[in-house]
Every structure is written in C-alpha cells, then in structure tokens.
C-alpha cells in the first residue's frame with residue numbers, strides 16, 4: 679500500500695504468486711475504503727483465502743497492527759490496519775512497513791541470502807531500511823531499521839517530515855537529487871531523476887555534479903550502517919538504484935573515508951513493483967504456519 683498505488687496479489691499453497699490487481703489510491707482516501715475495495719476484488723476472484731498481509735508506507739507497530747506514522751498516507755496514521763483487515767476479510771492478518779515486506783519478498787525470491795546479516799535499503803522519495811538476519815526480518819521492539827532517519831547533518835540540518843532534522847533521506851533521497859541539480863544550475867523544470875540521469879549520461883555537468891553529491895551522501899550513510907552492523911552485505915532497491923552507475927564512484931569514495939573497515943558489499947536488487955505484495959503474502963502465510971515471527 680503506497681501513496682499512489684496498492685498492489686493486490688495472492689500466494690497459493692504451492693508458492694505461486696499472482697498479481698490480482700493494481701489499485702490507484704490517493705493519499706487522502708479513507709483506509710477502510712481501500713480495504714473494502716480490495717476485499718471486493720478478492721471476493722470476485724472466487725479465491726478462498728487463509729490470511730492477509732499488508733505492507734504500508736509508514737511506521738507500523740507490527741505487534742499491535744497499527745500505523746503509527748505515515749507522512750505519505752496521512753489518513754492511515756493511527757489506523758488499526760490489522761484489526762480492520764481481519765474483520766473485513768474474515769481471516770487472520772499481519773501488517774508491516776513497506777520496506778519490511780519488500781525485504782521479505784526479496785528473501786523469498788532468493789535475491790537476499792537467507793543466511794547472515796543483511797541490511798535492505800530502498801532509495802526513493804524516502805529511504806526505507808530493514809534488518810534481515812538469516813532470512814528473518816528483525817524488528818527490535820517493533821520498528822527497527824529506519825536508517826533513512828539517521829540524523830546525519832547536525833548543524834542546520836534540513837527539517838524532515840518525521841519531526842527530526844538532518845535525516846539521511848533528506849540528503850540521499852529523490853528530492854535531494856533534484857535540489858542538487860537545481861543548485862548546480864540544472865533546469866528547474868526537470869523534476870524526474872530518470873531524465874536527470876539521461877542528461878548526466880550525455881555529459882551534462884549540472885546533472886553529473888548532482889549525482890556526485892548524492893553519491894557522497896549515500897556513501898556516508900552506508901559507512902554509518904557498516905560501522906554499526908558490519909553486515910554480510912547491503913542490498914539496495916528503489917528508483918535511484920537505476921542510476922547507480924552515476925553515483926557509485928562518489929559513494930565508494932566517501933564510504934572509504936567514513937567506514938572503519940571499508941568492505942563494500944552492496945548488491946542491487948532486481949526487484950519488481952510486486953515484490954512488496956509478495957513479501958506481505960509470505961508474512962501472512964507464516965501466520966498459518968504458526969511461525970514465531972508472527973505477531
């Protein structure tokens with residue numbers, strides 16, 4: 679469940695995943711209406727379902743099934759998503775944040791190894807993070823992994839919708855790239871990272887400089903993560919990874935400067951838009967198996 683699209687899919691007992699529908703949503707739609715719409719599609723498909731899993735773009739209390747914060751989905755804040763989903767669908771349900779379900783999907787596809795400590799990071803409008811240990815999402819007391827909100831700029835840091843300032847996602851996310859591009863004299867009408875990447879590949883100085891700055895901030899954040907966790911690897915996904923050729927060099931340079939033991943093991947996930955829905959279904963299926971990581 680994202681700010682503009684919700685992807686509805688089903689996972690059957692043989693592990694086959696199928697996308698049933700892509701719903702257009704608006705950030706201001708009532709969450710219960712979106713769930714009703716989804717329940718209608720599931721009903722029409724004639725499938726008997728065992729459990730429901732929902733990933734929400736926001737901070738989700740996994741045990742309580744409540745959305746705590748959702749700057750991109752304001753009507754979902756405070757919504758008891760697990761309780762409402764169980765009531766509407768008549769089956770047990772599980773709710774988690776969007777990066778965790780994406781990570782669970784990537785593990786089930788074999789893209790994130792199911793052994794060792796892996797940090798999954800999505801670079802997009804914001805920066806999402808998940809801690810994966812031996813294939814299982816680690817949540818701490820519920821919301822572990824919010825690496826996008828490491829406060830990384832102490833003095834005069836940019837305000838963040840989370841309420842803090844200087845957060846990593848304000849310096850290494852989509853909006854940051856657009857700001858760097860404007861700062862270096864790029865066309866302010868150009869507001870798509872993809873087109874700025876095309877310009878950079880064609881030698882545009884402003885675009886190259888923007889990706890260079892972005893990369894330095896990405897590298898600094900990755901170094902912090904490496905210093906804190908020294909994971910077996912960092913798996914990255916999201917829109918900005920498509921331009922990694924343009925920021926990797928400067929990210930590696932900054933990483934070498936800031937990491938205590940600069941072992942760069944960053945892999946790019948070949949994820950598709952339904953990976954999160956798959957992961958939500960995987961978490962739901964664990965409810966039925968009585969796995970201990972179920973709420």
Ligand SMILES: [Zn+2]
Pocket residue numbers: 826827838839840841842843845
């Ligand atoms: Zn923040």
